[in-house]
Amino acid sequence: MKTKAYGSLIAVIMFLSFFIIFKNKLIIVNDIPYFKPVFFTLSTLCDLFFALIALLHASAFKNKNIWAVGVAYLTSTIIMIVFVLRYDLINDNYHLNSLESTVILFLWLLWEICLPVTVLILISMRKISFSFKKLMIYSFSLPIAALLLIGTLRFMILDVGLFSAATRDEIVLTCILIKSAVLPMLIFKLKPLNHITLVFILWIALTTILHALNLSLLPQHTFGWYSSKILESLFRVGMIGVALYYLTSDYKIIKEQSNINFKKSITDALTGLNNRRHFDNELTAFWSKKNKEKNLFGVVMLDVDNFKKYNDIYGHSAGDKCLIIVANTLSIIIRNKKDLIARTGGEEFTAVIKDINLDKLHAICERMRKAIVAKGLVHSGNTEGGYKVSVSIGAVCISSRNNSLSMESIIELADQCLYQAKKEGRNRVVITEIND
Known part of the structure; x- marks a missing residue:
């Protein structure tokens, strides 16, 4: 009161x-x-x-x-x-x-x-x-x-x-x-x-x-x-x-x-995005209130290519500035309030995009990848990105009514897609869809 x-x-x-x-x-x-x-x-x-x-x-x-x-x-x-x-x-x-x-x-x-x-x-x-x-x-x-x-x-x-x-x-x-x-x-x-x-x-x-x-x-x-x-x-x-x-x-x-x-308490001090703890809490809350309608959502995992080399070559201060630029670029593309994006690791970012199909999810992932490369940050140790800072992206598109998988399993699938993107040469998007 x-x-x-x-x-x-x-x-x-x-x-x-x-x-x-x-x-x-x-x-x-x-x-x-x-x-x-x-x-x-x-x-x-x-x-x-x-x-x-x-x-x-x-x-x-x-x-x-x-x-x-x-x-x-x-x-x-x-x-x-x-x-x-x-x-x-x-x-x-x-x-x-x-x-x-x-x-x-x-x-x-x-x-x-x-x-x-x-x-x-x-x-x-x-x-x-x-x-x-x-x-x-x-x-x-x-x-x-x-x-x-x-x-x-x-x-x-x-x-x-x-x-x-x-x-x-x-x-x-x-x-x-x-x-x-x-x-x-x-x-x-x-x-x-x-x-x-x-x-x-x-x-x-x-x-x-x-x-x-x-x-x-x-x-x-x-x-x-x-x-x-x-x-x-x-x-x-x-x-x-x-x-x-x-x-x-x-x-x-x-x-x-x-x-x-x-x-x-919910913000990553460096990038200003949500932190891992808040991301996990929001993800748990979302999964416990899954939509009754047959809506699709996407889980996106993104990793800066050869970031360890970047820190070794340019120093940790430059590495921090690089992460800030990547975070700002992602937040511009993922602007919907109902969506969620967070820094979940050192150079790792994760997003949940709601009410989206496979084609739109793939298009957003490509926008993120191209936008970061377009920033033109020089990275002499990243040959896969044309000596510029680039990202590899793994994504999963799934129905919120799917009860066969847990949220942890979906995150694991997105991580596997990210691993596949790196394995195939980095600076690319690998996406999969899980049907009901």
Whole structure:
């Protein structure tokens, strides 16, 4: 699925979530407690989802930084589960009113600041040796240190008498601003990793829906609270745009590089024709899907005459140039996209020409032979070619419905024709036809 499709899907899900949630809010506004466990449950699931994806990616690509990201999010998941079990959020009839406001503030600070800062630190530690033990220590110690720091700040706030409904909203808003500033840094840091960026898009979409749910289920609250939640949602939507932009850029780069690498893997580096491996694969695929109709095809094998002597007389550099000229000449004659031509040996070339009869196959082979001689490359050791570079050609014309022979046998027959052409004096075409 392409990036635009992901963006459209996310937009539709978010819209439907907002619509359904706000529609239901009109019915059950006054019966909703302050913080429902669904908030912590969904937060935990989002973190767990990201942790699993990151760990799977790190395992596949052996990336130590993404191991750190996955373990950090797993740490967050464990911490959130501990909180849920500690305060009996589910067993206590889904009511959280017994929680002190200071504890709620404590949880907000943990969730809004601890994780993104920890992950940012972890992915910046490029000198971590790839040791699972060390990685676990780093990944768990940083969140725990952040947890202790937050606990200390909580008591400091209580001791100096700064805690109130107003300051709570200000602190929460500050936490959200910090987290919203850190998340784009994470995206920028991870942008070369296509898979991780995609996970970020999905994760941000899930948490945006989560905040829409949380915002709609809260009872009437202060204006600052709603403003902070709306501001965070806007930040997240903006980050989705940033992630999509970089994902698109990275996708294009990766696709271009993939095409280049694929082209290199199937191309002969010297001549630019298909290489032996690609030729064999295409030939196997063609033979496994033989046409049901009675179509004919030809297999052509071509060899540069006395090429060893050419290298001995003129040098390997000149020999390479000679092969390039031969390859270019062949590719001009065999131009049909459904046909296949490859360099299958040092001075050996092989072609498969589809939908052709014996006369046309013979005519094409003669064109190739004459065109190469016409290039006028001097070859003092090739008396058979009039002291010019020439080629010997062996070819087989056969029906694609023929089941009596294997593809290997047909190639062998073409090779025998090539041997016969050389035996008869080189610079000639020997062709045979196999009937059904």
